[in-house]
Amino acid sequence: MSSIDELNDRIQALKERRDELYDKIRELEDAYDYIAQRKANIENNVYKPACTYDMTRNGEWLGERERDGEDYRNEMNMRTSEGLNETAQLLEDILQLIENIKEEIRQIEEEIDSLRAERDSLIEASQPAQGEWSYVKI
Numbered sequence: 001m002s003s004i005d006e007l008n009d010r011i012q013a014l015k016e017r018r019d020e021l022y023d024k025i026r027e028l029e030d031a032y033d034y035i036a037q038r039k040a041n042i043e044n045n046v047y048k049p050a051c052t053y054d055m056t057r058n059g060e061w062l063g064e065r066e067r068d069g070e071d072y073r074n075e076m077n078m079r080t081s082e083g084l085n086e087t088a089q090l091l092e093d094i095l096q097l098i099e100n101i102k103e104e105i106r107q108i109e110e111e112i113d114s115l116r117a118e119r120d121s122l123i124e125a126s127q128p129a130q131g132e133w134s135y136v137k138i
Contacts, residue, residue, distance in 0.1 A: 004126075007119040011112055018108045021101050028101075032094045039087045047080045 002010075 002118070002122075004119055004122050007115050007122070011115050011119070014108050014112050014115070018105055018112075021105050021108075025098055025101055028094050028098050032091060032098075035087060035094075036091060039084060039091070042080065043084060047077065047084060
């Protein structure tokens, strides 16, 4: 059985761990927002316009340079698409990490509640019952 002081120390340590986890969630949410904004910028201002731009201007002008330019554009679009897909996966991973941290916080809070209940029962057990006399030697 633990002492009241040991229980209080454990509760305090768990509260500190919980606060650290909340800080990590805030950091991850900030990173998520930043990355999501950058991803949207690349999609809207680079990838989508590049995919729809007609390098040849007209099908009859499709010559060697135009063909090379089209090949480079396709390569750029493919690599940009891969980067966007990897970024989307990173964002999903961040969200999953946030959920895992929230689950750890829930477990910590359950443990805090359990320790508080144990502490309160120890405090209650150490106090004389109402109506009982407590004798002190002088």
